[in-house]
Amino acid sequence: MKTIQRFAYPIFFAVMAILPHVLDSRWQAVAITFLIFAVVALSQDIILGKSGMFNMGQALFFGLGAYTTAILNNEYGWSIIATIPLAILIPAVCGVLLAGPIVHLRGDYLLVTTIGFNIVFVQVVQNNLGGITGGPNGIFGLDSLSFYGIDLTSQVSVYYFAFAVLLLTLGIMRNLAGSKAGRAMHYLREDQLAAESIGINTRIYKIFAFALGAGIAGLAGTVFAVQYSAVSPEAFDFIQSVLFFSIVIVGGSSVPGVLIGVFVMFVLPEIFREFATWRFFIFGFAMIAAMILRPRGIIPATFGKIPKFLIKENNHGA
Amino acid sequence: MAHNELILTDVTKRFGGLTAVDALSFKVSAGQIYGIIGPNGAGKTTVFNCITGIYKSEQGSVKWRGEEIRGLTPYQIVDRGIVRTFQTIRLFSQMSVAENVMSGRHIKSKQKLWHGIVHSPWSKRDELANWHKVEEQLDFFNLSEFAAIPTGSLPYGIQRRVEMARAMAVDPTLLILDEPAAGLNDKETMELLQTIFKIRDKGVTVLLIEHDMDMVMEVTDYLTVINFGKKIAEGTPEAIQKDPAVIEAYLGSEDDDDE
Numbered sequence: 087m088k089t090i091q092r093f094a095y096p097i098f099f100a101v102m103a104i105l106p107h108v109l110d111s112r113w114q115a116v117a118i119t120f121l122i123f124a125v126v127a128l129s130q131d132i133i134l135g136k137s138g139m140f141n142m143g144q145a146l147f148f149g150l151g152a153y154t155t156a157i158l159n160n161e162y163g164w165s166i167i168a169t170i171p172l173a174i175l176i177p178a179v180c181g182v183l184l185a186g187p188i189v190h191l192r193g194d195y196l197l198v199t200t201i202g203f204n205i206v207f208v209q210v211v212q213n214n215l216g217g218i219t220g221g222p223n224g225i226f227g228l229d230s231l232s233f234y235g236i237d238l239t240s241q242v243s244v245y246y247f248a249f250a251v252l253l254l255t256l257g258i259m260r261n262l263a264g265s266k267a268g269r270a271m272h273y274l275r276e277d278q279l280a281a282e283s284i285g286i287n288t289r290i291y292k293i294f295a296f297a298l299g300a301g302i303a304g305l306a307g308t309v310f311a312v313q314y315s316a317v318s319p320e321a322f323d324f325i326q327s328v329l330f331f332s333i334v335i336v337g338g339s340s341v342p343g344v345l346i347g348v349f350v351m352f353v354l355p356e357i358f359r360e361f362a363t364w365r366f367f368i369f370g371f372a373m374i375a376a377m378i379l380r381p382r383g384i385i386p387a388t389f390g391k392i393p394k395f396l397i398k399e400n401n402h403g404a
Numbered sequence: 405m406a407h408n409e410l411i412l413t414d415v416t417k418r419f420g421g422l423t424a425v426d427a428l429s430f431k432v433s434a435g436q437i438y439g440i441i442g443p444n445g446a447g448k449t450t451v452f453n454c455i456t457g458i459y460k461s462e463q464g465s466v467k468w469r470g471e472e473i474r475g476l477t478p479y480q481i482v483d484r485g486i487v488r489t490f491q492t493i494r495l496f497s498q499m500s501v502a503e504n505v506m507s508g509r510h511i512k513s514k515q516k517l518w519h520g521i522v523h524s525p526w527s528k529r530d531e532l533a534n535w536h537k538v539e540e541q542l543d544f545f546n547l548s549e550f551a552a553i554p555t556g557s558l559p560y561g562i563q564r565r566v567e568m569a570r571a572m573a574v575d576p577t578l579l580i581l582d583e584p585a586a587g588l589n590d591k592e593t594m595e596l597l598q599t600i601f602k603i604r605d606k607g608v609t610v611l612l613i614e615h616d617m618d619m620v621m622e623v624t625d626y627l628t629v630i631n632f633g634k635k636i637a638e639g640t641p642e643a644i645q646k647d648p649a650v651i652e653a654y655l656g657s658e659d660d661d662d663e
């Protein structure tokens with residue numbers, strides 16, 4: 087497994103780096119979608135997979151980021167790049183405010199509450215609250231990406247923007263795994279009472295997980311708004327949250343697992359478009375089979391790394 | 405600062421109509437190995453839960469170094485140097501032995517939340533220093549060879565040692581052990597005795613609940629015997645063994661079908 091990962095990651099990154107140059111424009115769009123949803127699924131993994139909180143409202147934070155970018159660009163004329171800090175910050179702050187009162191709830195209750203938040207969000211943007219969300223049609227005609235006057239209109243540049251966001255997310259998750267905060271999340275997921283009894287303030291780390299997951303999803307929202315030059319309520323519906331939730335559970339809370347999950351959910355349906363309605367029928371069964379055969383996910387979670395100097399005597403150990 | 409003393413005064417904990425702990429008072433002095441014994445259902449674990457903040461007692465006071473700790477949360481109590489193990493082992497079972505022990509370093513590590521997103525040279529040094537502390541505990545408890553193995557797949561006796569190593573990684577002043585010998589064989593129990601003495605020699609005060617009478621008599625300096633949540637006797641192991649109230653309530657009950 088270790089050796090597979092050592093080779094698989096560089097190959098994956100290399101393939102992803104040259105991918106837009108070998109694809110036509112339709113498949114470039116599919117690849118961008120893959121990158122965006124991979125980032126959202128990874129952000130969901132921080133909350134659901136790493137910290138074990140049943141969050142069924144990740145599309146809410148994704149949408150908040152997308153709408154922040156869209157509104158600031160459309161109403162106030164900010165450039166897309168300038169909206170990024172707020173597109174991260176607003177979802178993150180909302181993550182803290184929404185999670186604060188509910189993180190003490192047990193799994194299933196938390197799940198229902200987050201569904202509620204997601205539904206409220208979609209209703210708010212659909213009903214054009216405050217007159218800035220554009221109602222059911224959403225907001226369209228956003229500016230394209232530009233950076234210090236250099237216009238990055240082409241789909242290839244959007245692709246690299248999305249790819250950079252994915253790399254950033256993977257970097258954060260790697261740092262998280264080797265830090266006190268990241269381990270605290272694992273501990274509280276495994277046994278909350280034991281975590282408290284060893285000195286971990288679990289509430290802080292649960293809220294931190296929500297804030298971090300929300301911020302990353304918000305950034306993915308910006309990329310989404312850029313790709314379509316538009317945002318609309320149905321893209322952030324509760325059913326999207328269900329998909330992100332399923333990807334993490336079926337994939338198994340590991341980076342390769344989540345990426346495979348996103349590929350299966352969002353890219354395979356594009357490849358098998360001819361089968362139209364049949365594809366979801368097949369994917370439904372595939373999900374059921376995956377959960378029965380591999381209840382901990384296709385590629386199960388591996389926890390934080392331990393330093394090499396601790397593994398010295400393992401070769402003759404148990 | 406007052407001595408490292410734990411003083412319970414009239415601690416009472418009720419569950420509905422049941423009084424699990426009834427006006428219990430005792431004092432654990434620095435450097436002692438203090439035992440609490442009593443028949444099943446006497447309220448021993450409830451006392452521990454009241455000390456470590458899992459329950460809040462309705463009445464009475466729990467003073468540690470002269471400070472009232474009743475009503476503090478478990479992690480606040482750990483921060484004051486009191487760490488516990490559980491009767492039913494509660495490890496992070498999918499995680500490796502080293503990671504489990506590392507959880508004890510959580511409260512000592514000074515890393516901030518943002519170090520979870522971006523590392524700094526300082527946070528990397530902090531991380532490494534704590535892993536070296538883990539290494540010390542693994543050596544002390546003879547667990548080095550299991551460092552990378554998930555705890556869930558280890559035998560019971562080793563899991564007990566991992567739990568104690570995790571607690572000791574906090575560098576506690578008071579270590580609370582809830583039935584540390586439960587489920588251990590004779591050889592493992594003997595090793596446990598030696599380990600407890602070694603922990604005491606490091607300057608850590610030990611408070612333990614135990615069922616194994618032979619072990620209690622051998623390891624403890626001082627004992628409190630409780631039954632139905634009330635203290636019925638206290639004293640040195642020798643004195644307790646002769647106490648008629650104890651013999652009747654506890655030792656005598658071995659012949660009965662006491663629940």
